[in-house]
Amino acid sequence: MAAARRIMARCDALAELSDLATGIRRVYLSAEHRLANKRVGAWMREAGMAVWQDAAGSICGRYAGSVEDAPALVVGSHLDTVPNAGRYDGILGVLLGIAAVEALNGQARRLPFPVEVVGFGEEEGVRFGTTLITSRAFAGTWDANWLTLRDAADVDLAAAMKGFGLPPEAIADASRAANPPFAYLEPHIEQGPVLENRNLPLGVVNAIVGCRRFLARVDGAAGHAGTMPMRLRRDALAGAAEAVTRLEALARRRDAVATVGQLDCRPGAVNVVPGTVEFSVDVRAGDDARRDALVAEFEAELTGLCAARNLVLSWRETHDASAAQCAPWLQAAFSDVLRELGTEPLSLDSGAGHDAMAVAELCDVGMLFIRCADGVSHHPDESVTATDVAWALAALQRTLEHIAQMRT
Numbered sequence: 001m002a003a004a005r006r007i008m009a010r011c012d013a014l015a016e017l018s019d020l021a022t023g024i025r026r027v028y029l030s031a032e033h034r035l036a037n038k039r040v041g042a043w044m045r046e047a048g049m050a051v052w053q054d055a056a057g058s059i060c061g062r063y064a065g066s067v068e069d070a071p072a073l074v075v076g077s078h079l080d081t082v083p084n085a086g087r088y089d090g091i092l093g094v095l096l097g098i099a100a101v102e103a104l105n106g107q108a109r110r111l112p113f114p115v116e117v118v119g120f121g122e123e124e125g126v127r128f129g130t131t132l133i134t135s136r137a138f139a140g141t142w143d144a145n146w147l148t149l150r151d152a153a154d155v156d157l158a159a160a161m162k163g164f165g166l167p168p169e170a171i172a173d174a175s176r177a178a179n180p181p182f183a184y185l186e187p188h189i190e191q192g193p194v195l196e197n198r199n200l201p202l203g204v205v206n207a208i209v210g211c212r213r214f215l216a217r218v219d220g221a222a223g224h225a226g227t228m229p230m231r232l233r234r235d236a237l238a239g240a241a242e243a244v245t246r247l248e249a250l251a252r253r254r255d256a257v258a259t260v261g262q263l264d265c266r267p268g269a270v271n272v273v274p275g276t277v278e279f280s281v282d283v284r285a286g287d288d289a290r291r292d293a294l295v296a297e298f299e300a301e302l303t304g305l306c307a308a309r310n311l312v313l314s315w316r317e318t319h320d321a322s323a324a325q326c327a328p329w330l331q332a333a334f335s336d337v338l339r340e341l342g343t344e345p346l347s348l349d350s351g352a353g354h355d356a357m358a359v360a361e362l363c364d365v366g367m368l369f370i371r372c373a374d375g376v377s378h379h380p381d382e383s384v385t386a387t388d389v390a391w392a393l394a395a396l397q398r399t400l401e402h403i404a405q406m407r408t
């Protein structure tokens, strides 16, 4: 419990590093990012790790193993935050990694592989509008076009990197593609209500869901709300509304989530039949085939209902990201450990994106979810209990031991 309380106190200490007078916001390559790296680096050093900042600005620590040159196991998550953030999203995973190494170091114990901890500098995409910048640099999938991305103050990423002391031309040095770790573990708060609902402290992530987004446009005919008879109407909004509830029903049947979060109705007057509606569609599932089947089914229903209502449909895809599967052997290792600890190893999908998505292109990944109160995140009310943090630390430590046994 003492170790868990210390992790919580460190989360509190990092919460002080904010560019807002009240509330937490810590963005990539800012003065607060520099201070966070410094503090986290000091904790890594205290835990017996060699410490460096990589070419993308992530803070990295390495605790040597007993076998020289063995590929590493990496524990990581991110240190940046959204505006008005909580204090655990991302940060907790990094600090759990450091605490697990601290425990090994305290017993002078070496595993047959190095254990590294990474505090990624950018996951949320707040400053430059692109997410997972630093974990993509780590995975070797950095996109050179990112250097021209601009923040709200019109500073481009290349200039921000230089200001942070990072030469943009050296970015490839952050890539671990030439010496990939054999596994990446990311403990993270759930950011959803499932664990709390099931009264469980921890969960094992199956996959980080893939997401497809579309923009649909439905054209009918605008008309006078008083004079246009119902049977002659081509009401674009009535058609779109039917589409929204059909999408909801499909997602419930197909074990996926689907959302219409934006809807624009024109001309948008109280006394005019809607002539044109545009709406967004966001569909996610832990399995790409299941998600794609739902999309195809919805597209067919949408086409059919528009035809029946004499509406003209246009539909285009705006985003497509594949699901990232967690490695079965890492899911099994977490599950075995949770059973040993006496808690049910519930497996669940992650509906939110995480650094593990990017790292999955480099090596096997596993994610452990930690219960958070009311499923709240990206908000100052984000909260976890010290007891659950103690569960998470115990699970992480045992998983490292478990993997060590498998590799000796």
Ligand SMILES: [Zn+2]
Pocket (backbone or CB within 6 Å): 078, 089, 090, 123, 188, 354
């Ligand atoms: Zn996060």
